Amino acid sequence: MNYLITIIGPTAIGKTSLSIALAEYFNCSIISCDSRQFFKEMRIGTAVPSQMELASAPHYFIQNKSIFDSYTVGDFEKDAIAQLDKLFSNNEIQIMVGGSGLYVDAVLESIDEFPDIDKSVREKINTDFEELGIIYLQQQFKNLDPEFYHKTATENPQTLQNPQRLKRFIEVCLGTGKPYSSFLNKKKVKRNFTPIIIGLEAPREIIYQRINQRVDLMVAEGLVKEAESLLPFKQLNALQTVGYRELFDYFDGTVSLDYAIEEIKKNTRRFAKRQLTWFKRTEDVKWFDYQESNSAIIDYITEKMQQ
Secondary structure, three states: OOEEEEEEOOOOOOHHHHHHHHHHHHOOOEEEOOOOOOEOOOOOOOOOOOHHHHHHOOEEOOOOEOOOOOOOHHHHHHHHHHHHHHHHOOOOEEEEEOOOHHHHHHHHHOOOOOOOOOHHHHHHHHHHHHHHOHHHHHHHHHHHOHHHHHHHHHHOHHHHHOHHHHHHHHHHHHHHOOOHHHHOOOOOOOOOOEEEEEEEEOOHHHHHHHHHHHHHHHHHHOHHHHHHHHHHHOOOHHHOOOOOHHHHHHHOOOOOHHHHHHHHHHHHHHHHHHHHHHHOOOOOEEEEEOOOOHHHHHHHHHHHHHO
């Protein structure tokens, strides 16, 4: 039987170090499902593992794409499952780690399929957004799929402040002539592995402290220079992310550098809160304190595989 040890939790909690310890113990590979670490131009701001960490075990889906590439969660699902099929042929235990909940779900359970939509639809939505702002997106979403809009407003209100998600909802509605929600929950896929899901958690003040320390370390390692090199491409979807947006405002002269750095910390803390909300809904997770020993976690995994 194949087992996919899946490590989840908020950013800066210690998922990378645990994944490496487990990969070394079980002599297996690591599938990264951090959607920010796919892009090779974004190393510092996405906390890509160090060269020493990457050399500790085979890693997949880290810096394998360019910010100029279109890469969806559906693309990742297909690629990750194909890679896992190859890896399981040599070792029945593999590891997946990352903080992108939708990407984790795509591998564990599959995601809903949407038809291909002409690029001109997205281009028109982008143009309207630039002119009219996020209120336009919210109103379009409400008009095109009112039932799903109200469900989102109730269960995931932060989504209504996410332009990329709103654009996608509208794109599907306009491109297909059907509500976005009509494509949801259409299929259940049985995987050729059993997931063993490990969650890492800590008191909120500890998580926030670790995030602040990580941002300071990123700045010391050259985050500002990295963001400046990407400024000409700031409109790309890949760069609509915490750690870069705030510095683009600094380069545009609208905020100070100190303010931008504090905004990165604040927005990363908000991101961690959203991650926890998402992952707490995941079923069959064994949660461990972030300081729990690797041996205790290995004992739990071994016991699960013997059941």
